[in-house]
Amino acid sequence: MYDVIVVGAGPAGSAAAYHLARYGHSVLLLEKDALPRYKPCSGAVSPSVAEFFDFDFAPAIDRPLRRVRYTYKLGDPIEAELTTTDPIWMVKREVFDHFLVQQAQGQGAELKDGTAVTGVENKGDCWQVSTTAGTLEAAYLVAADGAKGPMATWLGFPVVPLRMASVLEVPAPVGNDCAINFEFGLVKQGCAWNFPKGNSYSIGAAAFLGQGTADYRKVLENYSQSFGVSLDQGVLYSHPLKLWDGNHPLHAHRAVLVGEAAAIVDPLSAEGIRPGMISGVRAAEAIHAALGGDSEALATYTTTMHTTWGEDMPWAKRIAGLFFRVPGIGYRVGIKRPTATQRLGQILAGEVRYADIAGRVMKRLSGGLLSG
Numbered sequence: 001m002y003d004v005i006v007v008g009a010g011p012a013g014s015a016a017a018y019h020l021a022r023y024g025h026s027v028l029l030l031e032k033d034a035l036p037r038y039k040p041c042s043g044a045v046s047p048s049v050a051e052f053f054d055f056d057f058a059p060a061i062d063r064p065l066r067r068v069r070y071t072y073k074l075g076d077p078i079e080a081e082l083t084t085t086d087p088i089w090m091v092k093r094e095v096f097d098h099f100l101v102q103q104a105q106g107q108g109a110e111l112k113d114g115t116a117v118t119g120v121e122n123k124g125d126c127w128q129v130s131t132t133a134g135t136l137e138a139a140y141l142v143a144a145d146g147a148k149g150p151m152a153t154w155l156g157f158p159v160v161p162l163r164m165a166s167v168l169e170v171p172a173p174v175g176n177d178c179a180i181n182f183e184f185g186l187v188k189q190g191c192a193w194n195f196p197k198g199n200s201y202s203i204g205a206a207a208f209l210g211q212g213t214a215d216y217r218k219v220l221e222n223y224s225q226s227f228g229v230s231l232d233q234g235v236l237y238s239h240p241l242k243l244w245d246g247n248h249p250l251h252a253h254r255a256v257l258v259g260e261a262a263a264i265v266d267p268l269s270a271e272g273i274r275p276g277m278i279s280g281v282r283a284a285e286a287i288h289a290a291l292g293g294d295s296e297a298l299a300t301y302t303t304t305m306h307t308t309w310g311e312d313m314p315w316a317k318r319i320a321g322l323f324f325r326v327p328g329i330g331y332r333v334g335i336k337r338p339t340a341t342q343r344l345g346q347i348l349a350g351e352v353r354y355a356d357i358a359g360r361v362m363k364r365l366s367g368g369l370l371s372g
Helices: 011-022 047-052 093-106 217-225 273-291 297-308 310-323 327-335 340-348 354-371
Strands: 002-007 027-031 063-065 067-072 075-081 088-090 110-113 117-122 127-131 134-143 163-171 180-184 190-196 200-207 235-241 255-257
Touching: 002 011, 002 127, 002 273, 011 027, 011 093, 011 134, 011 273, 027 093, 047 273, 067 327, 075 340, 093 110, 134 273, 163 217, 180 327, 190 217, 200 217, 255 273, 255 297, 273 297, 297 310, 310 327, 310 354, 327 354
Parallel strands: 002 027, 002 134, 027 110, 067 180, 134 255
Antiparallel strands: 063 088, 067 075, 117 127, 127 134, 163 200, 163 235, 180 190, 190 200
């Protein structure tokens, strides 16, 4: 029997596995796909996540970027530079995720990839995990199987609505003068983006309010042409986003949720990798304490995530509610301000909370709406 089984080998699950193994616990990491595997994701990671780990992320970074470019309906371009200490990392998830798994293995975690979990059953002082490769047991479970995974439902957690996004992966030459791109106006109540890698573009689109759509093909066809590429040059993926939609318990009896399985995804920016990895770190701390006899450790994990991250998300959601309803005004009174990119970098780095800026931002957006 293992001390911990982690279901899902994405960044959150691997972060949990790494730290649990580092604490000296027996850890099994289960992943339904064979690794390395592609994951639909635009692949932007704040380098501030490195403070939670003691290894160099350089082998997993495809391209660091500091320049940011905004457009509104493909016009009125604005370019700015992030002022954070380090540039944002552009990563390919098949490389980044596998690298994190290898770091966990280096600490002693065991991996079974190509192994899907088909059910879980609580046995009081342990969990019985049924898989396509047989039945396993562990004292604790970490559910890290993403937005579509069944673990949260099986463990009895509340259902969080999913929102569809699309990503067009296009292999193409990318110049050294490229930027992190955001486009407002093409997607109703949402945005499009292009996050360049070393030799490819990840061009995405999603709505953050309303019903959205399941098909962003026309948007991405239009947007991709502004970068000199076309839809038929790449591969189009659709995938769900499990955005934060209110605080809820992240722990059950001898089990925790982390990452997108726990809806640890920013409802304004859709940033999920950094907060997901932090949730994995905090979950590992809690399970380590629980294995040491602390009966309140898992409840402390929920409280910690709520107070350090979740309490700030209502402000992100309120800003999103204003901005994406009137993106033209938001672009004019918000994005075009010289401090906009500085604040973006600080938010992504965890240096500034939405609560610190929400009052000013919402006043500006509301004032622009009235004057408009």
